[in-house]
Amino acid sequence: MRIALAQINPTVGDFAGNLALISSFVERAAAQGVDLVMFPELATCGYPPADLLEKESFIKQAEETLAAVAALTRGVRRPAILCGSVMRCEAVRGKHVRNVAAMLVDGEVQSVQQKMLLPFYDVFDEQRYFEPATEQSLCVVKGRAVAVTICEDAWNDKMFWPRQMYPVDPIEELMRQWSILPQPLSGHRLILNISASPYWHDKVEVRQKMLGALAQRHNATLVMVNQVGANDSLVFDGSSLAVGPDGAVLAQARSFAEDLLVIDTEAPAKSVVAVEDEIALTWQALVLGTRDYVRKCGFKKALVGLSGGIDSALVAAIAVEALGAENVQGVGMPSEFSSTGSVSDAEMLAKNLGIAFSILPIREIYTQFTGVLAPAFEGTPFGLAEENLQPRIRGSLLMALSNKTGALVLTTGNKSEMACGYCTLYGDMVGALAVIADVYKTEVYDLSRYVNREREVIPSDTLTKPPSAELRPGQKDTDSLPPYEVLDPILRAYIEEYVPAEEIAESQDVELELVRKVIRLVEISEYKRQQAAPVLKVSRKSFGMGRRFPIAARR
Incomplete structure (x- = not known):
């Protein structure tokens, strides 16, 4: 037949x-x-x-x-x-x-x-x-x-x-x-x-x-x-x-x-098509997922907040492959804590991708916000409230541009951050689609190197500098989280395999107390994930409809 x-x-x-x-x-x-x-x-x-x-x-x-x-x-x-x-x-x-x-x-x-x-x-x-x-x-x-x-x-x-x-x-x-x-x-x-x-x-x-x-x-x-x-x-x-x-x-x-x-x-x-390696397949899945989400929802264009970091760089590269450079706009929103290199890396990325790029500094807005809040914050040290104001200002600006231009905002948080709650509600979580929220940070680097396989698209400095949210002076991700090469295997075992803390600690040769701390971060951040944008699923167990846990629960 x-x-x-x-x-x-x-x-x-x-x-x-x-x-x-x-x-x-x-x-x-x-x-x-x-x-x-x-x-x-x-x-x-x-x-x-x-x-x-x-x-x-x-x-x-x-x-x-x-x-x-x-x-x-x-x-x-x-x-x-x-x-x-x-x-x-x-x-x-x-x-x-x-x-x-x-x-x-x-x-x-x-x-x-x-x-x-x-x-x-x-x-x-x-x-x-x-x-x-x-x-x-x-x-x-x-x-x-x-x-x-x-x-x-x-x-x-x-x-x-x-x-x-x-x-x-x-x-x-x-x-x-x-x-x-x-x-x-x-x-x-x-x-x-x-x-x-x-x-x-x-x-x-x-x-x-x-x-x-x-x-x-x-x-x-x-x-x-x-x-x-x-x-x-x-x-x-x-x-x-x-x-x-x-x-x-x-x-x-x-x-x-x-x-x-x-x-x-x-x-x-x-007539057999050879199965490509998993990084190539993941890239294709993310590109197709982004293209179809935007297209099937009746849109054509996308907005990406470019911080100069690797996550936003990867999302922008995916968006360009999915929608075309003419349909992607990058937006830089530096604060007083943003390094000069972060701004220049974002500009270079936009140039390499051939996308429109604009800078909307948030320093003045941030000063006005903190000024209004000064009486309420009086006598308290600089902390999480002041840090989170910055991504929330950025989220508001991106949504304003979305309303004005009709472009969908793509969020840039990865799975490691989403797992541990290292993300800001109504801030960097603002958007229509969480493109890489099922991609661990170590995989973000693998995919970014895949993007650069033929030419430098993502600037080399973006790939080599220590990850940082740049929400306070000298901040690095390792101030709050274990190194990603240690964190990601713990997260993968716990989220995708439901391995108990004791087994994870023994099999990965890490301190039990560290594993328990990571698991605790995952559990207390459930309320954030249930308010997140839809996540493109590329792993066996992604955040979203395939992983259902109560928010108000003792674990």
């Missing part, structure tokens, strides 16, 4: 736009003489639709869009389409909608496969909305049997994972049915999977290995099409692929870009 994997970038709720996108890919695939075109999970409405699924009008539009997609299969030599969508449940009990893969042939819905395994962990919340399938069945397309699955339905292989998350394995059930098929239909085993599988570190490699092991175990060719693009915090890498019965990758689509990959399951010709 000749199959086209239509790796598209849908927008949640944009039914007209998604239908136009699907139609264009169908025409491209039909021109190549394919038998079947596969589209990702919930392709008609975009993934994840969240509480939009509670709206009757949303479900109606999804079903109308699916009918319009089915119409694309009507005519001579038109390919069949396997498309993910939302459909109503016919049962009187349970949830009112289901997540389905619809096989569309000759203008009609020939068969429907309902998703059985509904993930309810990390960023996934499908049990909130969908009714799970109670059974799985093989379907027939172009005269041959195929096993159709939806995303998570292929992620419960007991031979690959140390622990199964669900009591049933839909693939096993489908393969049992295959074994009793009549001879004309049986033939070579073919598993089709439509997915909306988001990216995080090592996900591309793990997905490859998992699907390869599954294909090998069942002696089948497995074909998976994955959504690409970003919707809010989630970034989908695409990386659609086909693997043979030996578990080897036969063909793979591009990562972080729309693609149409055509394969012949009877005579596959290997």
Whole structure:
């Protein structure tokens, strides 16, 4: 069978736009003489639709869009389409909608496969909305049997994972049915999977290995099409692929870009895109996440406060790659504590990136603020209140520019700072999108060196000077936090693996008291993170909807 994997970038709720996108890919695939075109999970409405699924009008539009997609299969030599969508449940009990893969042939819905395994962990919340399938069945397309699955339905292989998350394995059930098929239909085993599988570190490699092991175990060719693009915090890498019965990758689509990959399951010709290193993939994820967030929210331009530090430099570089230099404006807002080098580094960065740059000094505003507060602060030493006034002034200026120009403000805080509360509410946390809030400080340096791989974009002084918020004379990050090469492994173990303090101290050969101090900083800063801008997820456990902790709690 000749199959086209239509790796598209849908927008949640944009039914007209998604239908136009699907139609264009169908025409491209039909021109190549394919038998079947596969589209990702919930392709008609975009993934994840969240509480939009509670709206009757949303479900109606999804079903109308699916009918319009089915119409694309009507005519001579038109390919069949396997498309993910939302459909109503016919049962009187349970949830009112289901997540389905619809096989569309000759203008009609020939068969429907309902998703059985509904993930309810990390960023996934499908049990909130969908009714799970109670059974799985093989379907027939172009005269041959195929096993159709939806995303998570292929992620419960007991031979690959140390622990199964669900009591049933839909693939096993489908393969049992295959074994009793009549001879004309049986033939070579073919598993089709439509997915909306988001990216995080090592996900591309793990997905490859998992699907390869599954294909090998069942002696089948497995074909998976994955959504690409970003919707809010989630970034989908695409990386659609086909693997043979030996578990080897036969063909793979591009990562972080729309693609149409055509394969012949009877005579596959290997066409494999090598998996890039994790820093390159993370860079692409952040760029795509920023581009789609701005574009899908209806904006074109972005504002970045440039301090001369490495975090704001990296965010500006991501914004330029995502939106174009003409759509990014840098703003320097020096105070009396800002070094001359910080201002010159910001200016040099803007020049290297080719972006507009303006300077709005805050010294006079800061003096006026402290003057007004002087009676209330009388008799108290300079401290956190005076320090935090500065980023809050900067946040106000950036939001004023945003209101005036229609550009979105991108926040510049990294994951290490967000974890420890080394950030200011209504100050440097002000903005529409937290671009690098899932990137540890040590990774910020790795990504910045990646930016400079061909030429110096981020000034060398920015990469080498000690990190500092510059909110008081001579301030350095190490005044309040351990060195980042010590801090980040502690944070990673605690946040992403939930490792106890004692185990972290022993395994990393650091003082237990230091580990407990770091953990305490993480815990008492929860209230800040829950007021933060959406975070682009690139790690296994990011701040945001995938990490849910109470604010008022004793831990």
